[in-house]
Amino acid sequence: MKKLRPLVSGLAVLLPGFVCAASAPDPSLTPYVVSASRAPQARDRLPVATDVFEITQLQNSPSLTLDDTLRGVAAFSLFRRSSSLIANPTAQGVSLRNLGPSGASRSLVLLDGNPLNDPFGGWVAWSAVPVGSLDRVEIVRGGGSGAWGNSALSGVVQLFSAAPDNRAQHLSAAAGDFGLRTGEVSLFETAGHDSLGLDLSAFAFDGFHVVGPLQRGPVDRPLDSQHQSARLSWRRSLSDQMALQVSSLFFHENRGNGTLLQKNSSESGQLAASLTGTLSSGMSWNAGAYVQEQTFASFFSSVNAARTVETPANDQFDVPAMASGASFTVVAQGDQSTTSGGADVRWVQGETREKFFFAGGQFTRLRQAGGEQYFVGAFLNHERAWSEAWRASVGIRLDSWSNEDGHRHETNELTGATLRDDHFVPLHGSELSPRLGLVWSPAAGLKVRAAAYQAFRVPTLNEYYRPFRVGAVTTEANPALKPEHLAGAELGFELSLGSAHLTATVFANELRDAVGNVTLTPTSRQRLNIDRVIVNGLELGGEWRPMPTLRVHADSVLSDARVRRAAARPALEGRRLAQTPQLTFTTGIDWAAGRDWRLSSNLRYVSGQFEDDENSLALAPMTTIDLGVTKSMGPHCEISLLVENLLDRRIETGRSPDGIVTLGQPRMVRLGVRWTW
Numbered sequence: 001m002k003k004l005r006p007l008v009s010g011l012a013v014l015l016p017g018f019v020c021a022a023s024a025p026d027p028s029l030t031p032y033v034v035s036a037s038r039a040p041q042a043r044d045r046l047p048v049a050t051d052v053f054e055i056t057q058l059q060n061s062p063s064l065t066l067d068d069t070l071r072g073v074a075a076f077s078l079f080r081r082s083s084s085l086i087a088n089p090t091a092q093g094v095s096l097r098n099l100g101p102s103g104a105s106r107s108l109v110l111l112d113g114n115p116l117n118d119p120f121g122g123w124v125a126w127s128a129v130p131v132g133s134l135d136r137v138e139i140v141r142g143g144g145s146g147a148w149g150n151s152a153l154s155g156v157v158q159l160f161s162a163a164p165d166n167r168a169q170h171l172s173a174a175a176g177d178f179g180l181r182t183g184e185v186s187l188f189e190t191a192g193h194d195s196l197g198l199d200l201s202a203f204a205f206d207g208f209h210v211v212g213p214l215q216r217g218p219v220d221r222p223l224d225s226q227h228q229s230a231r232l233s234w235r236r237s238l239s240d241q242m243a244l245q246v247s248s249l250f251f252h253e254n255r256g257n258g259t260l261l262q263k264n265s266s267e268s269g270q271l272a273a274s275l276t277g278t279l280s281s282g283m284s285w286n287a288g289a290y291v292q293e294q295t296f297a298s299f300f301s302s303v304n305a306a307r308t309v310e311t312p313a314n315d316q317f318d319v320p321a322m323a324s325g326a327s328f329t330v331v332a333q334g335d336q337s338t339t340s341g342g343a344d345v346r347w348v349q350g351e352t353r354e355k356f357f358f359a360g361g362q363f364t365r366l367r368q369a370g371g372e373q374y375f376v377g378a379f380l381n382h383e384r385a386w387s388e389a390w391r392a393s394v395g396i397r398l399d400s401w402s403n404e405d406g407h408r409h410e411t412n413e414l415t416g417a418t419l420r421d422d423h424f425v426p427l428h429g430s431e432l433s434p435r436l437g438l439v440w441s442p443a444a445g446l447k448v449r450a451a452a453y454q455a456f457r458v459p460t461l462n463e464y465y466r467p468f469r470v471g472a473v474t475t476e477a478n479p480a481l482k483p484e485h486l487a488g489a490e491l492g493f494e495l496s497l498g499s500a501h502l503t504a505t506v507f508a509n510e511l512r513d514a515v516g517n518v519t520l521t522p523t524s525r526q527r528l529n530i531d532r533v534i535v536n537g538l539e540l541g542g543e544w545r546p547m548p549t550l551r552v553h554a555d556s557v558l559s560d561a562r563v564r565r566a567a568a569r570p571a572l573e574g575r576r577l578a579q580t581p582q583l584t585f586t587t588g589i590d591w592a593a594g595r596d597w598r599l600s601s602n603l604r605y606v607s608g609q610f611e612d613d614e615n616s617l618a619l620a621p622m623t624t625i626d627l628g629v630t631k632s633m634g635p636h637c638e639i640s641l642l643v644e645n646l647l648d649r650r651i652e653t654g655r656s657p658d659g660i661v662t663l664g665q666p667r668m669v670r671l672g673v674r675w676t677w
Contacts, residue, residue, distance in 0.1 A: 033046060033050050033052065033138055033140070034138065034158070034160075035050075035110070035138040035139075035140050035145060035148075035156045035158040036048055036050060036140045036144060036145050036147075036156075037145075037147050037338075037340055037381045037383070037393070037395060038113075038147045038148070038329055038331075038340055038342070038379070038381070039329075039331040039333075039338055039339075039340035039381065040331070040333075040338075041338055041383065044439075044441070044447060044494075045338075045383060045391055045439060046437075046439070046449070047144070047393055047437025047438055047439050047449040047450060047451040047492075048140060048141065048142060048144035048145070048437065048449070048451050048490065048492075049075075049140075049141045049142065049490065049492055049503070049505050049539065050138065050139065050140050050141070051073045051138070051139040051141075052136055052137070052138050052139075053069070053070065053072075053136060053137040053138075053139075054136050055134055055135055055136060055162065055167075057069075057590075058131050058134060058136075058137065059131065059132070060590065060598065060600050060628065060630065061600065061602075061628070062600055062601070062602060062626040062627055062628030062642045062643065062644060063083075063602070063626055063644065064083075064085060064180075064182075064642075064644065064668075064670070065083045065084045065085050065126060065127065066084075066126050066127075066129070066131055066137075067083050067084050067092070067094070067124075067126040068083040068084075068085070068644075070137065070139065070157070071083075071586070071604060072553075072555070072586055072588065072602060073139055073141075073555060073586070074539070074541075074555040074556050074557040074584040074585060074586050075096050075097045075098075075141050075539060075555075075557045075584075076094065076096060076139060076157075077094070077095050077096075077098065077101060077579075077581075077584065078092070078093075078094060078095075079091045079092070079093045079094075079095070079101050079102060079103055079579060080579060080611075080653045080654055081606065081619075081622065081651060081652075081653045081664055082653045082664055083126075083665070084125075084126040084127050085205070085225075085665060086207075086210065086223050086225075086664065086665060088255070088257055088264065088298070089118075089123055089125060089253070089255070089264060089266055089296065089298075090103050090121055090123055090298070090462075091103045091123065092105075092123045092124050092125070092126060093105035093106070093122060093123050093124065094106075094107045094109065094124060094157060095107060095154055096139070096141045096142065096154040096155035096157075097141055097142055097154060097155070097507060097509070097535065097537060097539075097557065097559060098535055098537070098557075098559045098561045098577065098580040098581070099142075099153065099154035099486070099509060099511060099535055099561075100154070100484075100511060100514050100515075100516075100533065100535075100561075100577060101577070101578070101579040101580060102515070102516075102517075102579075103121065103122075103123055104121060104122035104123065104459070104460050104462065104463060104515075105117055105122050105123060105124055105151070106151070106153045106154040106457060106484075107151070107152070107153070107154045107155045107156065107157055108145075108148050108150075108151040108152040108155075108156050108157070109124045109156075109157045109158075109159075110148075110156065110157070110158040110159065111129060111158075111159045111161065111249070111270075112158075112159070112160060112161055112247070112272065112274070113158070113274075113288070113327070114270065114272045114290040114292070114325075115151075115292070115323070115325075115346075116128070116129070116159070117151060118294070118296075118321065119292060119294070119321040119322060119323035119348045119349070119350050119461075120296070120319055120321035120348075120350030120351075120352070120370070120460065120461050120462050121350075121460050121461075121462035121463075122151070122460040122462070122463075125251060125253070125266060125268065127203065127227050127229065127251070127253065128229050128249060128251035128268060129159055129229070129231070129249070130184055130186070130199040130200070130201040130229055130231055131184070131201075132167075132170055132172070132184050132185075132186040132199055132201075133161050133162065133186060133197070133199035133231050133233075134159055134160065134161055134162060135160045135161060135162035135163075135166075135167070136160050137157065137158065137159050137160070138156075138157070138158045138160070139155065139156070139157050139158075140155050140156045141154075141155045141539075142154065142155055142451075142453070142488055142490060142507060142509070143155070143453045143454065143455035143486045143488045143509070144435060144437070144451050144453045144488075144490070146395070146397055146433040146435055146453055146454065146455040147340075147379045147381055147395055147397055147435075149344070149375065149377040149379070149397055149399050149431075149433070150346075150375055150377075150399060150401065150431075150456065150457060150458050151457050151458075152455055153455045153456065153457040153484060153486050153511075154486075161231075161233065161247070162197075163195065163197075163235060164188040164189075164190070164195035164196055164197030164233055164234070164235055165188060165190045165195040165197075165235070167186065167188070167197075168186075168676045168677070169186055169187050169188060169676065169677050170184075170185070170186050170674060170675060170676045170677075171183075171184075171185045171186075171674070171675045172184050172185075172672060172673065172674040172675070173672065173673055174640075174642075174670050174671065174672035174673070175670060175671060176642075176668060176669055176670025176671065177667075177668045177669050177670065178205060178206050178207055178208050178222070178668060179204070179205060179206025179207070179224075180204070180205050180206075180668070180670055181202075181203075181204045181205075182201070182202065182203045182204070183201065183202050184199070184200065184201040184202075185198075185199070185200050185201075186198075186199045187199075193236055193237040193238075194234065194235070194236050195234070195235045195236075196232075196233070196234050196235075197231075197232070197233045197234075198230075198231070198232055198233075199229075199230070199231040199232075200228075200229070200230050200231075201228065201229050201230075202227075202228045203225070203226065203227050203228070204225075204226045205224055205225050205226070206222060206224050207222035207223040207224035207225065207256065208222050208223065208665070208666060209221075209222050209223075209258070209663075210223055210258050210653070210662045210663050210664075211258065211307070211660060211661075211662060211663070212661060212663055215307070215659075215660055215661065216307065217303070217306060217307025217308050218307070218308050219259045219260055219303055219307050219308065219309070219310040220258060220259055220307060221256060221258060221259055221260055222256070222258075223255070223256055223257060223258050224255070224256040225253065225254065225255040225256070226253070226254050227251065227252060227253035227254070228251075228252050228253075229249070229250065229251045229252075230249070230250045231247065231248070231249045231250075232247065232248050233245065233246070233247040233248075234246050234247070241277050241278040241279075242275070242276070242277040242278075243275075243276050243277075244273070244274070244275050245273065245274045245276075246271075246272070246273040246274075247271075247272050247273070248269070248270065248271050248272075249268075249269065249270040250268070250269050251266070251267070251268045251269075252265075252266070252267045253265065253266045253267075257298075258662075259301060259303065259310050260310060261299055261301045261310050261312060262299055262300060262301050263298070263299050264296070264297060264298035264299070265296070265297050265298075266294065266295075266296050266297075267294060267295050267296075268292070268293070268294030268295075269292075269293050269294065270290060270291070270292045270293075271290065271291050272288065272289070272290035272291075273288055273289065273290075274286055274287075274288040275287050275288065279330075282332060282333040282334055283330070283331065283332045283333070284330075284331050284333075285328070285329065285330045285331070286327075286328070286329050287326075287327070287328045287329075288326065288327060289324070289325060289326035289327075290324065290325055290326075291322075291323070291324040292322065292323040292324065293320075293321070293322045293323075294320075294321055294322075295318060295319060295320045295321070296316075296318075296319040296321070297316060297317050297318055297319065298316045298319075299312070299314070299315050299316070300312075300313045300314040300315075300316070300468075300469060300470065301313050302469075302471050302472055303471070305658060307660075311358060312358045312363065313356070313358060313469050313471075314354055314355070314356045314468065314469055315354060315355040315356070315363060316352060316353075316354040317353060317354060317355065318352075318353040319350065319351070319352045319353065320350065320351060320353075321348070321349065321350035321351075321461075322348070322349050322350070323346065323347065323348045323349075324346070324347055325344060325345055325346035325347065325375075326344065326345055327342060327343065327344035327345075328342050328343060328344075329341070329342035330342060336384060336385040337382065337383060337384040337385065338381075338382075338383045339380075339381065339382045339383075340379075340380075340381045341378075341379060341380040341381065342378070342379060343376075343377065343378040343379075344375075344376075344377055345374075345375065345376050345377075346373075346374070346375040347372070347373070347374055347375075348372065348373040348374075348375075348461065349370075349371075349372045349373075350370050350371075350461045350462075351368060351369065351370030351371075351461075352367070352368070352369050352370060352462070352465075352466045353366075353367075353368050354366075354367050355367075355413065356469070362413075363413060364412060364413050364414055365410055365411070365412065365413060365419070366410065366411045366413050367408070367409070367410045368407070368408075368409045368410075369407065369408040369409070369465040369466050369477070370405075370406075370407065370461050370465055370466075371403055371404060371405045371406035371407060371424070371461050371464065371465060372403070372404045372405045373401065373402065373403055373404075373458065373461065374401065374402045374404070375399060375400070375401050375458075376399070376400045376401075377397055377398065377399040377400070378397070378398055379395065379396065379397035379398075380395065380396055380397075381393065381394070381395035381435075382394055382395070383437075388441075389440060389441050389442055390438070390439070390440055390441075391438070391439040391441075392436075392437065392438050392439075393435070393436070393437040393438075393439075394434075394435065394436055394437075395434070395435040395436075396432070396433070396434050396435070397432075397433040397434075398430065398431070398432055398433075399430065399431045399432075399433070399456070400428075400429070400430045400431075401428070401429055401430070401431070401458050401483075402426065402427070402428045402429075403424075403426060403427040403428075403458075403464065404426045405426075406423070406424035406425075406426070406427075406464060406465055406479055407422060407423050407424065407465070408420060408422040408424075408465055408477075408479075409421050409422070422479075424464075424465075424479040429458075429483060431456045431483070431485075432454070433453070433454050433455055433456065434453070434454055435451065435452070435453040435454075436451065436452050436453070437449070437450065437451040437452075438450045438451070445495060445496035445497065446493075446494070446495055446496075447492075447493070447494040447495075448491075448492070448493055448494075449490075449491070449492045449493075449494070450489070450490070450491050450492070451489065451490050452488070452489040453486075453487075453488055453489075454485070454486065454487050454488075455485075455486045455488075456483050456484060456485050456486070457483060457484045458483045459481045459483070459484075459515050459527075463477070463478070463481060463515055463527050464477060464478065464479050464481055465477050465479060471656055471657075471658075472523050472657070472658070473522075473523055473524070473525060473657065474523065474524050474525070475517050475524075475525040475526065475527065476524070476525070476526040476527070477526075477527060478526060478527040478528060481515055481527060481528075481529060482513045482529050483513065484511060484512070484513050484514055484515060484529075485511070485512045485513060486509055486510070486511050486512075487509070487510045487512075488507065488508065488509040488510070489507070489508050489509075490505055490506065490507040490508075491505070491506050491507075492504065492505035492506075493505075499544060499545045499546055500542065500543070500544045500545075501542060501543045501544075502541070502542045503539070503540070503541045503542065504538070504539065504540050504541075505538070505539040506537075506538055506539075507535075507536065507537055507538075507539070508534075508535075508536045509534070509535040509536070510532065510533070510534055511532075511533040511534075511535060512531065512532055512533075513529040513530070513531065514529065514530045514533045514577075515527055515528075515529060515530075516528060516529075516530045516577075516578075516613055517578075517613065518530070518566075518568060518569050518572070518613055519569075519612065519613055519614050520569075522657060528568045528569070529568070530563055530565075530566045530568075530569075530572065531564075531565040531566055531567055532563070532564045532565040532566075533561065533562065533563055533564065533577060534560075534561075534562055534564050535559060535560070535561040535562075535577075535580075536559065536560055537557055537558055537559030537560065538557070538558045538559075539555070539556065539557045539558075540555075540556050540558075541553075541554060541555040541556065542554050542555075549591060549592040549593070550589070550590070550591045550592075551589070551590040551591075552587075552588075552589050553587065553588055553589075553590075554585070554586065554587040554588075555585075555586050555587075556583070556584065556585040556586070557583070557584050558582065558583050559580070559582060560576075560582060561576060561577040561580040562574060562575065562576055562577065563575050563576075563577065563613075569613075571614070572613055572614070575613065575614065575615045576609075576610060576615055577613075578609075578610055578611060578612055578613050578615075579609055579610070579611070580609055580610075581606045581607045581608065581609040581621075582607050582608075582609075583605070583606075583607040584604070584605070584606050584607070585603075585604070585605045586602065586603065586604045586605075587602075587603050588600070588601050588602040588603065589601050595632065596631060596632040597629070597630070597631055597632070598628075598629070598630040598632075599627075599628070599629055599630075600627070600628040600630075601625065601626065601627045601628070602625070602626045603623070603624070603625050603626075604622075604623070604624050604625075604626075605621070605622070605623045606621060606622050606623075607621050608620055608621045611654055611655045617655040617656075617657070618655070619652040619653070619654075619655060620650070620652050622649060622650075622651045622652065622664070623647075623649055624644070624645045624646075624647075624649055624651065625645070625646040625647055626642075626643065626644045626645070626646065627642070627643045627646050628640060628641070628642040628643075629641050629642075636675055636676050636677055637673070637674070637675050637676075638673070638674050639671070639672065639673050639674075640671070640672040640673075640674070641669070641670075641671055642669070642670050642671075642672065643667065643668070643669050644665060644667070644668045645665055645666060645667045645668065646667060647667070648666055648667035650663060651663055651664030651665065652664070
């Protein structure tokens, strides 16, 4: 596998972009989904549950952040209930259907087929992508999207950018409570066969306290943040059958994490390109590659019980990480069938560099820990109609993975003496991920679907090699972790009655060797494989359009996620997974009232859940209501009043062993203006 590094890196430079469906039909004209099988397929042909957010839904949402908007899907959950507005970057992992929420996302998040997950830790920088540059977002719940390989264990969330010449130029700005200032501009230019697009965004936020007034102390500060992002894209039509697209993405962020000392910064860049073409009627191909480079720094501290004294605990001053990859995909579309196949490669390298063990007014230890990962995979999918009522699909993917150069080096900062110099045995493995699906349409407007699948996730470099400390609790790394494996099945029903569309899905999942932060003592934890976790549930949803200008929607997931076997910690057997509510319910209204007014509202309820694996730290249920009202001021301008957490409900996002409760976003009002031309 060592020999693959120059190959992967070279392909990332020489081949154009890792793209799954640049030639997919416009979803505003045809309800097509790409992310399930890496080929454009009509939604009514898919055997798995999918959701699509069009750009109008993203732009009109009263939620400030993209990840918060996507929580309109009840199965979409964020670690510790916190959106990217306030969450530490290392906690911005996304889970679908409560399949083991953690900071390391168990869902693969893509931008035009390129991974957005952090190479070192797996978390997602949601703020890095300007919303105005997007065309739509697709969500595939569950392991039925295993055509993507590693990390798509609980599903895929894919962001699709709009073509530079296929969107309106705009300038938008907003200001609101807690010193909020944000702005975004989207520009494009077309000349002959070339289209060039530029998207810029800037954000500043003075923040709010996350520790309540009764527990707050002199060390506590509001969570402030600032970030900027820029995306440049260029598309050239090489012929009637071939197009080249190149894009770059840059992101910089600084955050304060609630006390005087705790803060973090992130900086990332990504370059991707895609070459797409048509071979003959019904057949298309794409080839591509990307390179991703970023760095991260974070400072952690411990606070005494009275919250009057803050002591440095860890200075993670530099976490450089890099990833590159390439792929080739062919899609053959027929009247009654779709076949897609291809291969991809990915290389990841990352290391944490941090100071720890604070004594005598200074850090006395230095740690460097990290390694490299390699992934090579090939996939084949086929979907075909048996008759007018029956469709079947089958897919298989084979992956080979490797961990190499795993190391952990620690020295005494005062004497220079080496305290630890570990070089871990390389790990290798191969994974087979099969998928089967069946769709039955016995009558007009009725669809029954069934699917069974397997998926896997190799732990991140962060999970393998980096220990960390939060407050008084230290979590040890584990270089011997095994990959996670999912076996799942789902049965769904979809019924369309006039202007109403109803859905129901029953799902069952068995997650083996789930990586968890397992409590060993009150102040120590370790990342360990939990032998067997069962996650079963029921999803119910619906949409009603009594008139073209009014949409009423609702979605819910009722699930039970429990540890069934944990040889390393038998006391966990029978307990619920940390951070998994049993019920999540969302509902909302989108109403275009006349020509000039638009109303959007969302309600979200999340039942109680536990902060920890032992189920000893409970978080109360939460209910929030968001509301947005927009007034058109003419053909090119509109103003909006948006309120999040309208009733100012208390949102518990964390509870420490010493009883300190951290809180989520209070009521926040903002006023926005948008010009288009």
